[in-house]
Amino acid sequence: MTTIHPSLVSILALVVLTAIMPCRAEFTVVLPDSSGLVDRPQNGFSNFARTDPAEQRAVYEIMAATGNAWATAIPDVCRGRWHGIECMPDRNYVYHVVSLSFGALSDDTAFPTCDPAHATLSPALLHLPYLRSLFFYRCFSGDHPQPIPAFLGGLSPSLRSLILRENGHVGPIPTELGNLTSLRVLDLHGNQLSSSIPPSLQWLTRLQSLDLSYNKLTGPIPDLRNPTLNVLDLSHNFLHGQIPATFGQCDSLIKIDLSRNRLIGSIPDSLSNLKSLILLDLSHNSLSGPLPSSLGKLISLRALLLNGNYMSSATIPEDGFAGLKELIALVLSNMGLQGPIPESIGELPSLRVLHLDGNKFNGSIPQSFRRLEKLSELSLNNNRLSGPIPFSKEMLWRIGRKLRVYNNSGLCYDASNGRSEGIDSMSGISYCETETKRVVVGAASARISGYQTKHLSSRTDRGPPSRLSSYAPTHRSGILRLLVPFTGFLLSVLPLL
Template sequence: MQTMAMAFFFFFFFFWVASSLTDFTVITSDSSSPLVDAPQQGFSSHARTDDEEQRAVYEIMRATGNSWASSVQDVCRGRWHGIECMPDRNDVFHVVSLSFGALSLDTAFPVCDQLTSTLTPALVKLTHLRTLFFYQCSSLNPTLIPSFLSELAPSLKTLVLRENGHVGPIPADLSKLSNLKVLDLHGNKLSSFVPPSLASLSKLRMVDLSGNKLTGDVPRFGSAELRVVDLNGNDFHGQIPPEIGACRGLIKLDLSKNKLVGVIPSSVSELDQLILLDLSNNQLSGPFPGWLSSLKSLKTLVLSGNDMSSGTINGEAFNGMGRLTTLVLSDMGLHGPIPSSIGLLSSLRVLHLDGNSLRGPIPESFRCLSDLSELKVNDNQLTGPLPFSRKVMWRMGIKLRAANNKGLCYMAETAAEAAPPYLAGVPVCGHATAAAMVAAVPMASPGPVAAADKAPRLRRGG
């Protein structure tokens, strides 16, 4: 699951970089801005950087261990990768984007000195700043997120302080950033509760507070503008707020690895644009939600590690979910049969049903899962043959886990090799039938007289 989680992270992070470049590096038109948003054809002879902003950039660069920038005569004209500028109508250039950290080999933003880097108050001198991006800059110099960042409210749209070593609470003053669209505080050591006012940022499209030590209730987000809410890996408790159903534009909702309780609110069924829903490893309870079929856009559903032993899997829960590629329902205390409707999910590639109390055969409809590449049904009470073709069995290989089901078996002709190691503990179907018949014969121990009476008699010759 760790590999899967990393895949989810990279998919959605780079999805946002690709689809929301305006929030990260490319500056687009803003009708309320005093800056000239038209494409620039180089610099005129009298173009220059605003003097106060130039001094501020020098100080910001020094505070991150990049003193070399002080030798750049004009930071906008001689700009490096990681700084973007735009002119006003007097041909004075202003800094609109600052980025730091080696996000990837292809993204060569200035690298910070992790032992000494800080966020300096000089940042507020950049009164036209729209994007502020710090990645792994002060990881070895833990600091609070400074409240003075709220003074960037008129212009700031993207605030990324990712894996930056920040500690303490999220400042309530960040809720003054009324134009903020992206808030990414992933992978710090932030603690305490999230200021309730943060949920009132009406223009917010992406919020990632994952991988911290935040506690208290889940913020009551309710904006239709939101596309991504990621709060995984914290200590949030209480119930999932029903207001989340008002975030009709959500494509990703990840509340996994917290301490959430209660049932999954039915308002989640209103999120008809949702692509990923991960509520795993909480303390959520049943019954198993029957409204999942309303999430027609869903591709990844992960509910594992929640005790829903109060019921079975609703047979109609997955009707019409033809886009679903990943379904993870491990360790949920589920019982009863596996619904045949799962076998009709033609796009399914990853299916985890392990660690439950599921009974009966794997439905014949599973033969239709021609794209399946990973299956875990181990540690259940399943019976009968694995209903997959030789090609699907070969593709799954070691990603097929079916052990610890006393009645489950595989057809010898479907295995890619004799006694494949990935089917250890799963017998060939003929052998399984014979073993079951032997196990069904009463084995009462006869008394000595009865044993003698039933002993075979030898006929003597002559």
């Protein structure tokens, strides 16, 4: 498993934190009149209030099946206001179970515990007709992995959220889950599910978040046309085939993560219809070029990660990304891209992270990069660039050791931008000699390869380093950190579902 340089963490987290706030309303679910429940807290019970006895017995059975020793110690599962059990009354003051959550997310989360060595999913779940949210976390991850039972497809028609995270579930995703037509959130992250994604998930026309990441799923991605879908995460599987063009019909999408699969073919132009898309991560697949200029129509995009798709001989369209005025992170590392770096990349006013390393770019660094006033990380190493580095000494101080330009054929620092003792100390970025000779980056960095790590390890992140780092970052764990705010956000709104 590869790791990423930790410097991407704060920038990529900002991508989501600055973007999800306007989307909060998208996840609010209005309770239908047909539920027969009154939307009010479960405290303030009157003397006449009571919990439905059949549902109370069902909760006891469910808790016993999870290995919870104190299940029957709860005299009334609703009136006790127990963590992980939420209830709502009907108009006759009869309280019904609407949410169950099992498994400890942290030391501060006192949900009912599970015994992974013995826990099972009980069919008593079918006796909770008002259930809207079901959550199990690390409850069934013992020595005997269990499949997801098909009977879950018969859960309450009111179910909005089904989350079975990191439970060690094996086998296929049950086709019967397509019967849960009120579902807004389906999260099966971090199990060992195999086989293909069932086409029946297309029937979930109200689905807002689908997370099947970190499993062992195979086969093609089914055509998804869910008009309400906001979040799609199928990363870290073994999916193959092409990216469905029908994704362009899911015009509510704000996040697509298909990274770490075996996808082939080109990036479909239909993705340009996704005007609300904030994150697009297609990294580490086998996608082929050319890079579509239509990506420049994703006007809300904050992060674009295509690294690890070897698009031999592909180039970046001159104005292909010009419309991405909100873009914060652009990662195009190790893609076999060639030709000059377009000047238009320097016209992206929000850009903070730019990784173009491990390609075959030639020519000079665009002068327009001087105008990237928010840039805090730049990787141009392992290319074929030459000529003067156009950055001012102020910009070099701002980026500091997060500037990586080693292993290029002829880069040097233009002394006309101002000389300083700090710049002189940067071995690997030497001044251009206009009359007789110039010392190039490639030669200098070869001489310091065994020396630089020691000097960098004692430095802070600001100011020019005494030795130019040869550390070439990878990107996946930064992507994971980027996704955490999405996951936390979805979990925070589950009570609303």
